[in-house]
Amino acid sequence: MFEVISISSAFFFGLLVKQIGLPPLVGFLVAGFAIYGLSDPLNLPQETGEILDYISHLGVLLLLFAVGLKLKLRQVLQVRVAGSALVHFAVSTAILTPALAVILQLDAYSAMLVAMALGFSSTVLSAKMLEAKRELVTFHGRMAIGILVIQDLIALVVLSGFGGDIPSPWALIVLGLPLLRPIVYRLLDLTGHDELLILMGMLLALVVGGMGFQTVGLSSELGALLMGVLLANHKRASELSESLWGLKEVFLVGFFLKIGMSGLPDLAALGQAVLFMLLLPLKGVLFFFLLIAFGLRARNAFLTAISLTAYSEFGLIVAASLLPEWIIPLAIAVSMSFVLAAPLNALAHALFERLEPFLLRFERPGGHPDEFPVNLGNAEIMIFGMGRTGVAAYDAILSHSDRVIGLDADDYRVTQMRASGRNVALTDAEDANFWHGVNVDGLKAVMLAMDDVGAKLNAARQLRALGFAGPIIAHALYEDHIEKIEHAGADQVYLTMHEAGTSLATRAWSELERREREVD
Incomplete structure (x- = not known):
């Protein structure tokens, strides 16, 4: 009972x-x-x-x-x-x-x-x-x-x-x-x-x-x-x-x-x-x-x-x-x-x-232990969130351009990414200090690969407020998040599991066609 x-x-x-x-x-x-x-x-x-x-x-x-x-x-x-x-x-x-x-x-x-x-x-x-x-x-x-x-x-x-x-x-x-x-x-x-x-x-x-x-x-x-x-x-x-x-x-x-x-x-x-x-x-x-x-x-x-x-x-x-x-x-x-x-x-x-x-x-004057100014250098592609999705996107972009930078709020993950040779900086997508100091003029595209939908919404709004006119591409875990992220400024939003299924089907069909060609 x-x-x-x-x-x-x-x-x-x-x-x-x-x-x-x-x-x-x-x-x-x-x-x-x-x-x-x-x-x-x-x-x-x-x-x-x-x-x-x-x-x-x-x-x-x-x-x-x-x-x-x-x-x-x-x-x-x-x-x-x-x-x-x-x-x-x-x-x-x-x-x-x-x-x-x-x-x-x-x-x-x-x-x-x-x-x-x-x-x-x-x-x-x-x-x-x-x-x-x-x-x-x-x-x-x-x-x-x-x-x-x-x-x-x-x-x-x-x-x-x-x-x-x-x-x-x-x-x-x-x-x-x-x-x-x-x-x-x-x-x-x-x-x-x-x-x-x-x-x-x-x-x-x-x-x-x-x-x-x-x-x-x-x-x-x-x-x-x-x-x-x-x-x-x-x-x-x-x-x-x-x-x-x-x-x-x-x-x-x-x-x-x-x-x-x-x-x-x-x-x-x-x-x-x-x-x-x-x-x-x-x-x-x-x-x-x-x-x-x-x-x-x-x-x-x-x-x-x-x-x-x-x-x-x-x-x-x-x-x-x-x-x-x-x-x-x-x-x-x-x-x-x-x-x-x-x-x-x-x-x-x-x-x-x-x-x-x-x-x-x-605030006390001078430097702060939690202040992480980010210099994007010559990067043309910026990826927020370096989890499994972000890392996969980063590695895929490298086949087209090496002018890419990843951003993540976890300093241990950033250390690991840098040790593996990836260009990754430490910052928080919801940190106003980052958005006050970052220069996005050289960017051509941004990918939002973090899990938290609130962070994606904030990043998309901040990018558009800074005058960034390039494409903002994001992934979403749930269908009801898509409209919110697009409304915040993203150009395209993909359902993570839907894209994984589509990719799986594409690979399966390609393999089937390959075997049919071998038989012929």
Whole structure:
């Protein structure tokens, strides 16, 4: 019965909010509230909570494993990443502790723990939104994920220090994980491309990373993330992530339902949750100015801060362990922050364009670590996105002209492309700084081969705004994207799978004609 209600509610509420431009996860949260409110009339079984906890936990572990597959450890170890996370946690705790003590009339210890719970940002929501926009590999995406990893480590320290849960001495085994990389790489090579690949991903995320880390007193979420990082440099890491995509998405519906079903507040708890929501903008503002202080440009500081402006599910874990009486108002605050943060993240680039003149005033003078000016040189053909489609287009163009340049937002992919001899530069199609400085006068044609439709729309509009009159050719994953991309300025848009099928048929017919000629 519960499966019928939860799946139906999640689908219809998700579909409803999608019609008004909100991400489906907002609908899943609302469905959770609705199910909880109707639990008594529908007489749902008591074990429902355990089932939902289990499913949602699997979804979180698979998501963090997928994030780890796209994360390089040295991103986390950068001073600006660790520094921003640590300083933000210290400053927010120092500011909120006395404020909460006065407003909520709490003792210093309880006020500090609530302040700490509010100091964390949601790993699940941030990773989910960045992944949906294909921005995990961009500069601001890597910054956000790196900060979240440091925050997860801080949460582990808080739980250990204040809750008395000291990791087992066996936890030191984790330091030997890099020694397992050759074995894990070999296993991944042997799995092939079918169900064994999915099972291996689940084995690493749920068994080795999840249960394994939990057994030695460490966070299962951290374990799943680190197992993904262990495989991040493997050539099939992207394929493994894609194979787990559908499974992860289904389980994550359970996570958002669970957050919504945390409970309905009384007036006191609702007032406390509203207070926490009024404090939420301080989280994003503090992150923005800290990132500016560490030398980032206003754009990446703003996009990173937006990604981190939501209360964390880890805050609920801290509350459940140390302050159980605060679990309901914190759960409501987390839910409300998700509802607010989801559309903000979806509109982040448009918001920055609107606020850009104001935000640029806070940039530090001089060079910035996230500034990647691009010189197109003598290139006549420009290709945005150097994934499999972009690389195939690049190599095909070389048979006609060597005056071609590829652009990609993933610096590791750019490094690989350059090592293979391809002319590839690092930039982000949605970075206004790139469009302000690029000279397109020498270009004759542009191909848009990135996956994210929003990036294609922005690139096509920017090219036309710069006066580029040459052909813009793009591919689309879905038929309903074609009209949008053409309206933005593209001359021709091809359905990727349709073109693959057409090419396959052409080759098959050519081979058939060749054999017929040989017979004749």
